[in-house]
Amino acid sequence: MSAADATRHPGAPARSGFPIRLGFLPVLLIAVVIGMSLVSPQFYGPINIINILRNASLLTIVACGQAIVIIAGGFDLSVGAVIALASVVTAKVMGMAALVFPGNDAAIIACGVLAGLGSGLAVGLVNGICVAKLKVSGFVVTLGTMSAAAGVGLMITSGIPVYGMPESFVKQFGRAQFLGLPTAIYVAIAVVLVMIFVQRRTLFGRYVFAIGGNAEAATISGVSVNRHLVGTYVLSGVLAAATGILLTAQVGSGQASFGGDRMMLQSIAAAVIGGVSLRGGIGRIEIVTVSALFLTILSNALNLLQIDSRLQPVFLGVIMVAAVAAEELSRRRKARV
Template sequence: MNSTATLSSGNRTASSGDALDLVLRIGLLPILMAIVIVGTSLMSPYFLGWMNIVNILRMASFLAIIACGQALVIIAGGFDLSVGAVVALASVVTAKAMAAAASAIGGPDIVAIVIGIGAGLGSGLAVGLFNGICVSRLKVSGFVVTLGTMSATAGIGLLLTNGIPVYGMPKAFVQAIGRSQFLGFPLAIYIALAVILVMVFVQRRTLFGRYVYAIGGNLDAAVVSGVSIRPHLVGTYVVSGGLAALVGILLTALVGSGQASLGGDAMMLQSIAAAVIGGVSLRGGIGRVEIVAVAALFLTILGNALNLLHIDSRIQPIFLGLIMVLAVALDEFSRRRTSRV
């Protein structure tokens, strides 16, 4: 009875204490997005063109999917630095498995496509499972574990390809998943919306989602309350790895080949940035994936605007860094405010 009350009290304290932080970030994102959209549209006639809008939404979809998994891990009190490398590994594994199946079976393309997608998703889930087991059972820092798996996973991808793109996939895979559109929008956008809705449901309506908040918000209270820490921690990393693999498969279909250079450090950093800017506390226990998805859209719009305005690519990371610092400052301000209360 007392332990349950402790857990509930801890959750209420975290929620009420960070209310101002959440309100600031929810209000700040649309304002910043409006400034970027209005300013860029006035300076570039191509920004509001239909093709550019579709491109922004497509790229934002990739980032939103991977950021949702990253956010879940951070909410649980961890980090997943391996997501970019998983994107590349899933791309290579998907392309190789699909090409090999198409060559060996020689039957309907759907069989090779299913085998390739299954292999790609499996590779991401396997990396996530390894990360989760190391973090939960060996008590190793998630930052250190995923830093190691990032290097190892990237190396495996390069070893499998020798740095050469993998071709030979069925054309139906590229046409149906990478190039097809419905109501004028690419399939990746609908997949991203589905992922976000599922993640929102998991966070708000399932015990898994509630326990993840409890673990990240107050680990001791969660243990005393009888929450199974290990399976839920492992689950967050598995979800993150699976979503990163999904992005790798979608990018493979888009570019038409498996490449060990997809994803990389840029996507890892952007996924963390989207989570932090979207209100996920680096100390765990706080964050909503729907706001993270909006942050992913904002970052994509910002990157697109900087490219259209011909801002030097070496300068662009400065903008991302300043925004991240602002988000972390808001988080720290909220924490101090909570401690005073």
């Protein structure tokens, strides 16, 4: 399929390879839910359900950005470090803004949130420019910015949590509940809806599919490949930063320990298990959302079953390998037809 066809029919490249994953993922999800309901009564407790939904929401936001980058044929290993960097930047800036705008919570919060999002945008911009303009491997670039962002976060805080944020930011936003659900859930729903719209109804979404499917064909068809590649990394950085801000509001402090390798690995796993092809050009945000929920429920189930935390990444690794193997088998089967 040419890039022109991909831009005219954005759903076409995304559907191939989905029947296996789309049918298998809900089955796994239902199996885990039923199994845990029989094994642990705590699983259906209101507090546990809210924790699952909150954690799934945070993972979903990061995974949406990660999925867009992978669909375009790249990788973003820096998302975990960006979460931590945005957290400490947000908290630090709010503390400084409080001295400039004493008693003006709106101005203080606005300064902190803009600074946090700006830090994610800056990292994403560096990633995108290095990949698109300098033609450096996305894996290598984001590995480097991951280390740099984590180092900056530790340097700013010296490993000590940063406090001094307005109580309204923590209590009325981070820890608030509307209709019994945390704020993070509504933010995640908004992000998912916007991302679905971007994928299906905008030229950016169509061009991302085209670039991931065949970058050379996309260039010949007149697509500004470099600009859209930079856009995917910027989007991933901003969404990771938004997750860091939500975590900061929830915990009440900026911490350089947020995110880390775990969130990075989980975001990639959510994308891959949700049907995003590592070869690029294939993937849907709504399926990635289901995948993020599945991974969160699985992690929660392992905790309730008191599985050693050192063994839990093994389950994630096995599922990721199975998902990639399923994709490869599906590709080879189609190649024979």
